[in-house]
Amino acid sequence: MSVEYSKPQNTPPKAFAPLTPVAQAIDRLRASATVVGAEQLELMRAAGRVLAQDVVAPINVPPHDNSAMDGYVLRLADALASAEQGVVMPVSQRIAAGHAGAPLAAGTAARIFTGAPIPEGGELVVPQELTETSEAGVRLLQPASIGQHIRRAGEDIALGNVLVPAGTRLTAAHLGLIASVGQGRVTVRRRLRVAVFSTGDELRMPGEPLGPGQIYNSNRFVHTALLAQMGHEVTDLGIVRDSLDATRAALREAAQGHDLIITCGGVSVGEEDHVKAAVQAEGELTLWSLAIKPGKPLAHGTVRRADGTSAQFIGLPGNPVSSFVTLLIVVAPLFMALLGEIPREQALYLRADFAWPKPDQRQEFLRVRMNSTGGLELYPNQGSGVLTSCAWADGFVDNPGGRAIAHGDVVRFLPLSGLLGLA
Numbered sequence: 001m002s003v004e005y006s007k008p009q010n011t012p013p014k015a016f017a018p019l020t021p022v023a024q025a026i027d028r029l030r031a032s033a034t035v036v037g038a039e040q041l042e043l044m045r046a047a048g049r050v051l052a053q054d055v056v057a058p059i060n061v062p063p064h065d066n067s068a069m070d071g072y073v074l075r076l077a078d079a080l081a082s083a084e085q086g087v088v089m090p091v092s093q094r095i096a097a098g099h100a101g102a103p104l105a106a107g108t109a110a111r112i113f114t115g116a117p118i119p120e121g122g123e124l125v126v127p128q129e130l131t132e133t134s135e136a137g138v139r140l141l142q143p144a145s146i147g148q149h150i151r152r153a154g155e156d157i158a159l160g161n162v163l164v165p166a167g168t169r170l171t172a173a174h175l176g177l178i179a180s181v182g183q184g185r186v187t188v189r190r191r192l193r194v195a196v197f198s199t200g201d202e203l204r205m206p207g208e209p210l211g212p213g214q215i216y217n218s219n220r221f222v223h224t225a226l227l228a229q230m231g232h233e234v235t236d237l238g239i240v241r242d243s244l245d246a247t248r249a250a251l252r253e254a255a256q257g258h259d260l261i262i263t264c265g266g267v268s269v270g271e272e273d274h275v276k277a278a279v280q281a282e283g284e285l286t287l288w289s290l291a292i293k294p295g296k297p298l299a300h301g302t303v304r305r306a307d308g309t310s311a312q313f314i315g316l317p318g319n320p321v322s323s324f325v326t327l328l329i330v331v332a333p334l335f336m337a338l339l340g341e342i343p344r345e346q347a348l349y350l351r352a353d354f355a356w357p358k359p360d361q362r363q364e365f366l367r368v369r370m371n372s373t374g375g376l377e378l379y380p381n382q383g384s385g386v387l388t389s390c391a392w393a394d395g396f397v398d399n400p401g402g403r404a405i406a407h408g409d410v411v412r413f414l415p416l417s418g419l420l421g422l423a
C-alpha cells in the first residue's frame with residue numbers, strides 16, 4: 001500500500017531573511033571597529049606591527065652627494081680636456097667611504113670609492129675601468145658628462161617627507177628605511193587580544209578516544225594558528241559544553257581583557273545552538289546570513305564587560321572550510337580596522353585551468369592552487385567539510401554569484417599569504 005503525503009493546508013510559507021552581500025558585511029564590521037591603543041617599540045622588535053604614527057624623515061638620504069662607483073672624481077672642464085685632448089690629470093687625494101675630502105683643485109682628479117662624499121668642486125665621477133692610470137696620473141678613455149655616477153643628497157629620502165605612513169604593516173624594507181634615517185624606535189598599535197573557544201558536546205581533543213557521534217576539534221587548531229600567524233595575542237578557552245549558562249559564562253570570561261571574542265559553532269538555528277541567545281543575553285547581536293559559499297552563517301555583535309565597555313564578538317560557522325574562509329575573507333578586515341591598518345589589494349588576475357559550469361547564486365570562494373604554468377588548478381571536492389582542500393590550496397578564486405567559469409577564463413585570485421598579511 002502506498003501513502004501519499006501532502007503539505008498541510010493554510011500553512012504560511014517560512015520567511016527567510018535576505019542574505020547579506022559579502023562586501024556589505026565587511027563594511028559593517030569595519031564600521032563597528034574602534035582602533036586599539038599604541039605603544040613604543042625598539043625598531044628591531046617592530047617587524048609585522050602596524051604603525052600608529054607617520055615616520056617623518058629627519059635627514060636627507062643620502063645625507064650628502066656621494067659616488068655611485070669606484071673611480072675618479074673630476075671637474076667637467078678637466079674631464080673634457082682629458083678625454084678629448086689626452087691630458088693626464090694628477091691624482092690629488094684619495095677619498096674613501098666615511099671620510100670627507102678636501103676641495104678638489106682645478107686640473108686634478110681625486111681617487112674615490114663607492115659611497116664616499118663628493119668633494120667641493122667635483123662635478124662627475126668616471127668609473128675606474130674607463131680610465132688609464134700611470135705614475136703621472138689618470139687619463140679618461142671616453143667623454144664624460146656632468147653629474148654622472150653621482151648620487152645626490154636626498155635622492156632616496158628627502159628631509160621632512162613622510163617616510164612610512166601610519167597604518168602601514170611594517171615589513172623588512174620599511175624597517176630598513178626607518179633605520180636609514182636614524183630612528184631607533186617607532187610607535188605601533190598594540191597587538192589585538194583575541195579570546196577563542198569552541199562549542200559542542202561532540203568535540204574531543206586529539207589523543208582522546210572518540211565515542212559515538214563524536215569528532216576531533218580541528219577548528220580549534222586552525223583558528224588559533226591563523227590568529228597567531230596574523231600577529232595577534234590569542235587566549236584559547238577550550239571547548240564549552242552545549243548549554244546556555246556555560247556559554248554565557250564563557251562569554252563573560254572572554255570579554256575581560258580581550259578586544260575580540262571568536263567562537264566556533266552554535267550560531268545556527270538548532271535547539272543546541274546556544275551562542276546567539278548567550279550573546280543577546282550578555283550584549284548585543286547582529287546576525288547575518290551571508291551571501292557566501294562556503295560560510296553562510298556568521299554572527300557579529302558585542303559582549304559587555306564588567307566596567308561597562310564591550311568586546312567585539314564573532315561567531316564562526318562550525319564547518320571547517322566555512323570557518324576557515326569566513327575568518328580570512330570577512331573577519332580579517334575587522335582585524336585591520338581595529339589596528340588602523342591601511343587596506344591593501346592583494347588580488348591577482350590569473351588563468352583558470354579548470355571549469356566551473358554550475359555556480360551558486362552566492363559569492364563563492366573556491367580552493368585553488370597555482371601551477372607551474374601560472375594557471376590555477378581547482379581542488380576536486382569543494383565541500384564545506386573538506387578541510388583537505390584548505391591544506392592543499394594556496395588561495396581562493398573569488399567568484400561572483402551566478403558566474404560560470406570556463407577553461408582559460410581570467411579569474412580573481414586571493415593568495416593565502418596576502419590574506420594573512422604575510423605578503
